[in-house]
Amino acid sequence: MKDPPELQLVALRVYDASAYVTKLERNMAASARTLVFRALSDSTRNIHHVSRCRIKHLCCRAGITGCRGYSDSTEGKSTHFGFQTVPEEEKAEKVYKVFENVAKKYDVMNDAMSLGIHRLWKDTLLHTMNPQPGLRLLDTAGGTGDISFRFLEYTRSMYDRQQRLRAKSHQTPSWQDIADHYVSDKAGPPQSRAVVCDINKEMLKVGKQRAEKAGITTGLSWVVGDAEELPFDDDQFDIYTIAFGIRNVTHIEQALQEALRVLKPGGRFMCLEFSKVTNPLLTRLYDAYSFQMIPVVGEVIAGDWKSYQYLVESIRKFPDQETFKEMIEDAGFFCVQYFNLTGGIVAIHSGFKL
Amino acid sequence: MSKVAGVIVNHSTMDLEYLSLLTVIAVSGFEPQELSLSLLHSVLTGQQYTSSDSKQYDGRLYPSHIPTSSVQKAVLALGSGVAALKNPYRHDMVAVLGETTGHQALIKLRNRMRNDPEGYTILKERPRIRLSTLDLTGMSALPDGTLGREYLHFLEENRVTPDSRADVKFVDDEELAYVMQRYREVHDLLHTLLNMPTNMLGEVVVKMFEAAQTGLPMCVLGATLGPLRLSVSRLQLLVQSLGPWALRNGGRARCFLSIFYERRWEQNLDELRHELNIEPPPVNLIPSIKNTSSNS
Numbered sequence: 001m002k003d004p005p006e007l008q009l010v011a012l013r014v015y016d017a018s019a020y021v022t023k024l025e026r027n028m029a030a031s032a033r034t035l036v037f038r039a040l041s042d043s044t045r046n047i048h049h050v051s052r053c054r055i056k057h058l059c060c061r062a063g064i065t066g067c068r069g070y071s072d073s074t075e076g077k078s079t080h081f082g083f084q085t086v087p088e089e090e091k092a093e094k095v096y097k098v099f100e101n102v103a104k105k106y107d108v109m110n111d112a113m114s115l116g117i118h119r120l121w122k123d124t125l126l127h128t129m130n131p132q133p134g135l136r137l138l139d140t141a142g143g144t145g146d147i148s149f150r151f152l153e154y155t156r157s158m159y160d161r162q163q164r165l166r167a168k169s170h171q172t173p174s175w176q177d178i179a180d181h182y183v184s185d186k187a188g189p190p191q192s193r194a195v196v197c198d199i200n201k202e203m204l205k206v207g208k209q210r211a212e213k214a215g216i217t218t219g220l221s222w223v224v225g226d227a228e229e230l231p232f233d234d235d236q237f238d239i240y241t242i243a244f245g246i247r248n249v250t251h252i253e254q255a256l257q258e259a260l261r262v263l264k265p266g267g268r269f270m271c272l273e274f275s276k277v278t279n280p281l282l283t284r285l286y287d288a289y290s291f292q293m294i295p296v297v298g299e300v301i302a303g304d305w306k307s308y309q310y311l312v313e314s315i316r317k318f319p320d321q322e323t324f325k326e327m328i329e330d331a332g333f334f335c336v337q338y339f340n341l342t343g344g345i346v347a348i349h350s351g352f353k354l
Numbered sequence: 355m356s357k358v359a360g361v362i363v364n365h366s367t368m369d370l371e372y373l374s375l376l377t378v379i380a381v382s383g384f385e386p387q388e389l390s391l392s393l394l395h396s397v398l399t400g401q402q403y404t405s406s407d408s409k410q411y412d413g414r415l416y417p418s419h420i421p422t423s424s425v426q427k428a429v430l431a432l433g434s435g436v437a438a439l440k441n442p443y444r445h446d447m448v449a450v451l452g453e454t455t456g457h458q459a460l461i462k463l464r465n466r467m468r469n470d471p472e473g474y475t476i477l478k479e480r481p482r483i484r485l486s487t488l489d490l491t492g493m494s495a496l497p498d499g500t501l502g503r504e505y506l507h508f509l510e511e512n513r514v515t516p517d518s519r520a521d522v523k524f525v526d527d528e529e530l531a532y533v534m535q536r537y538r539e540v541h542d543l544l545h546t547l548l549n550m551p552t553n554m555l556g557e558v559v560v561k562m563f564e565a566a567q568t569g570l571p572m573c574v575l576g577a578t579l580g581p582l583r584l585s586v587s588r589l590q591l592l593v594q595s596l597g598p599w600a601l602r603n604g605g606r607a608r609c610f611l612s613i614f615y616e617r618r619w620e621q622n623l624d625e626l627r628h629e630l631n632i633e634p635p636p637v638n639l640i641p642s643i644k645n646t647s648s649n650s
Contacts, residue, residue: 296426300433303446305420305523 079250082313088250095248096200098307099143103202105302106144107210112297113308121346125243125272126150128339128348133159134190135238138262140227140255141245142196145207145220147272151239152219155192191218195237197225198245228254232262239263243272247318256331263353269333275340275347276320282343290315321347415528418521427454427524439579446520452572453524453534459570460530466609467533473612480532481616483516483539493619501626502619505546511640512552516542536611537568543615547627548600549635554580555588556639559600566604568611595636607631 077088086094102109110118125147131137133155139148170177198204204222211220225231227242227249240259249255259269277283290312298308319327321338328336333351340347411417422430431454438447467473493502509515519538525531541560548563550556558580565573581589608630618626627634
């Protein structure tokens, strides 16, 4: 299908800028094309304006990153692994090894490092999400399944509450109502389904054991997959979450593109991640605690200083709230907002695919 | 400065190393660890030798080195102690406990080694005991009763390998780190010398010997807490004969780290024991191994 000339120009600029990675090229061209088609097919002036701004923004951003890409395209591209610089191909492997080593003690370490506060963060994510029963969740970098377990619990208790409310309002049902009720209930409650996707098999193994122990059997799937290249079709999920995972991805933009692809129109993207602390006193305390204590606790509990050193350094390397918000907008999400938790130590970013 | 002038040839002057080390640490990612910087300062100004390789390990003194502040060391010592007591199979925790608490003892050990000519050679040449460096076929061809043959016997019988020793991480001095590493790698040889198996009783006896010889807090802790896990009969054996023997010999024997084992594989084991001033053990706990504690 041939694009009209003005759209070709746009696509060309995008191609130009992203010449350094073919996959990125394809995705960016694809997203530019979809954006542009959306702009064409929508008659509302408002959306036109927004998408045009988005394309311009996309090109500006692509232009900046493209220049960097040109200078690096001659030698192998390198990226950060904590405070070290490593070739891009190596980063994924090193991250895999880190999580392979810490998988068994991951949950214990989370409790020890955050003094249990990570549970509150994850609960807040679920409350912000407020999922209705019957939705499909993709929990990327889901690892040991914390978000998925909470999702299933939340939707099930919400379903129970809704049933109770419905029963309360039908205090004196007629015989016809009761008969209808029997018919509708045969179908069963709408099944909420959660898919836990992680690149690391050890983490999924630990997650499966936890699910068995907790007795969660239905509605949960475990899939090995790369956030930069998800093994799912387009428009599959109602909600996409990535909790404390996206900073370990080598190409964050690609992960965001994939998130956009697998979400249904109207679907929500949610990201829970460590972010920049704004309060300077809290920053000093937080830094001292992170660099002094966390590797020590990692050594004692998990026997692995280096992995926890990496985890702490990778937090510092992740972009701050505003920059990440822009990255999400560039990927094509709308109504992007973020909420700071615990003074900015953690932030929830949310966006919609429209 | 140094007693032996020849060694200075291998090391650059202290001031240059000190400055370069500080600069490397300052520009690397360890800035938040201001406390560790001051510790390094005190360690460096106190010692005589610094490694000329500090630059190549970007601020660390040896490949497996992780610089830590005194606060971190304290927490590590406490945490690893608790973890090792709760789960004695966590050898890495025992190792960390030894490293974080053993600074003074390591200095004394190192000085003892330096004053012994053979020990001094070891400190200079830095031999490592690893399966890849041992000539296994040559050693197995040696006659029974020699150090090499008995050592191999011991490794086979107990199904252990010298490669399973963890690397030293938290010692902030390159030479002391080597002394610690050597102590770990020589442990199996000590079992052979003392003719002790790797069960709990044998390990406690060896720990008592090591505690008497080295004074490492981790050895002392192991020697005092280990007997609590023994059965009554074994405890009796320990208290009556093996324990006093181990402590007595630990005190009077030559420093076991100052022996260049790699050059003594052909030496007869009894002769070696005599040279080191170690009496044969009063009870033979390893009946399958040739009884070298007979009157010879």
